[in-house]
Amino acid sequence: MTDYWIDVDACQTIVNDLYGQLADLRSDVDRVPEHLEDLRSSLNGPAENNEVERVSGQLDGALTDRIGTKLLDHVDDMIAKVEHRINSMQEVINYYLSGDAEMAHRSQNKQDEMPQIFTETEYTPGHPATGYVDSPADPAFEGGYDETEPLTEGTAVPNPYEFASDHHWGSAPDGK
Amino acid sequence: MGKHESTTFHVVLPSYHQREGAWNMLAPWTPINPGAQRGVGPAQDIASDLGATRERFETLFDTWRRFEDCYQAVDAEIVHSAMNDLVGPAIALTDVGAVVQTAHETYAEQVDNGALESDKVVNDTWASGFEDRYQAFLNDKSALSTKEFEEKYGKDENTVANDLHLERIPYADRAFGVTNTVGEAREVYLAAIQGIDLAEMSALEFSHRPEALTQYGSEEELLQALKDSHMFGHLDAQDLERIAEQAWELYGGLPSDFTDPNGVDWVVGPDGEMVRSGSPMDPNVNALILALLADDEELQNTELPFPEGVQTIAEFAVGQGLGKIGDLTDLTIGKSVIAGWAAAIVSLVGTGFDIRRYESELSSSAPMLSEEDYQSLVSKYSGQNLIVDGVNIGLSAGTVVLTTVFGPGGTVVGFLITEVGTGVTEFVVTEVGKETWTIDEMEDAYNEETGEFVVD
DSSP states (O other): OOSOEEEHHHHHHHHHHHHHHHHHTHHHHTTHHHHHHHHHHHTOOOOOSHHHHHHHHHHHHHHIIIIIIIIHHHHHHHHHHHHHHHHHHHHHHHHHHHSHHHHHHHHTTOGGGSOEEEOSOSOOTTSOOOSSOSSTTSGGGTTTBOOOOOOSOOOOOSSHHHHHHHTOOSOSTTOO | OOSSHIIIIITTSGGGGOSTTGGGGTSOOOOOOOOTHHHHHHHHHHHHHHHHHHHHHHHHHHHHHGGGGTEESTTHHHHHTTTGGGHHHHHHHHHHHHHHHHHHHHHHHHHSSSHHHHHHHHHHHHHHHHHHHHHHHHHHHHHSOHHHHHHHHSSOHHHHHHHHHHHHHHHHHHHHHHHHHHHHHHHHHHHHHHTOOHHHHHSOOEEOSHHHHOOOOSHHHHHHHHHHBTTTTTSOHHHHHHHHHHHHHHHTTOOOSEEOTTSOEEEEOTTSSEEETTSTTOHHHHHHHHHHHHHOTTTTTOEEEETTEEEEHHHHHHHTTOOOGGGGGOGGGTHHHHHHHHHHHHTTOOOTTOHHHHHHHHHHHOTTSBHHHHHHHHHHHHHHHHHHHHHHHHHHTTSEEEEEEEOGGGOEEEEEEEETTTOOEEEEEOOTTOOEEOHHHHHHTEETTTTEEOOO
């Protein structure tokens, strides 16, 4: 009997929540360019001599570079990583849910690494499935196990998340 | 135009006359205020945009951590910790916001504090009269004979020219000072912005001071820590036993910000460095204890000794932003209350270099520190204080301008040090007294068998 288990419904709920939060990540940072413009325009005061003029130009350039470019790139990079990881997790769920995982593990005689898959659980959609399961031995799981039929042939992937992240099964939207 | 004026006046102080039309190029022009206050709002907006963005990321990271409850495949650990590397970059967002906001506010204080306006009023009032007298002098010098000139002025041309020259020097200096002040303030501002290094700011630092690594292994240890605490040690032992019992029930479920590859939980500590979850420096531990104390009818009116005076526990709790003590009756709601309160407490810490304030706010933020650890931390910052005092001594001699740049929650991100003589400004990220590991060093220091860290 495997020591591993996955509650795919609860995982899917999390992924759905993550996609919702991903969509909102930009809501505040998107105002930075406008506020940066206001800030820079406040610094366009009289320079009065060449030295101050030079410093003011450098300051404007530094603000544009550090905030207008590098900081926004930093956030873009973070968001891209977050999105990629959520997509990868969606692929992992699909891998287990489709039966590909089970079939692959069986064909390679790696059943001990195949997690038990739970698809009917007590959680209410939209709520985190926390707290009601501790382990596969938990009585809450009895009767909740739904052995999904294997659908396709495949290879058992030792680290499905990393595999999805590196290669993709192609089942998630906008995967990178 | 007379034959003397070009050498006597216009060459001596050429920089005053760059703006054509300014006082007909006769009197020094005092620049108008650059209006830095207009930028304060936008700078604060940027800080607030970035703070809110960090919160959005952290909410998402918390959501991701829910996979711990439903994903236990072979690669569970990889999945659970998949967002770890973004914790530091998210913290960096607030650091950047703090630098922009502080840099602009510092600039605005320097140039928009009323002094430059009053300098301009003084200079402009004088300049209009001076311009008239100077123009009259130039006219008379051309129109009058030497004798007529001396009869009218009571002295010769050169003496009048020299007098006018001497008269304008202090005003010229004042005008030049205004320009200089603006220029220097912008130099400091520039250094702060150029000091924004996202890679550096994104790197997590893990405190390895003992009080940031210690955990309580049992209710008895927690009780002992309460008895040893520099703040609560004097409270009645039986009362403390009751608090320890309640606290121990919640101790294992404290929220954390980061789980390292060894499975150790960390939280952002009061100095902006990561501290081990459950340690005396964990804001959640301190908030938990204080919440329990403030909610305890026997103890809530007990007085606590603060460096700046005595407060009851209840007063202290309210002062920390815990407006509704009653809300804490149900501590099982745990995370939100405690985290919210912890945030309020943490925001009070990191006080720059007013050591009395630091003592007070350290007490407030980490009352569970033992007397020994508390004194050790205070002396760490006292050491920093001396260094800064050293710089301040320089400041009083007019050689160095020091600006402290505060980060999120008032933590000190660094200093701007301007050498007045050279005008060179450096942005120095605070390093003094730092006792931290990088993430790699932290992992290397972990002993898997004991679950503890080995500090050299």
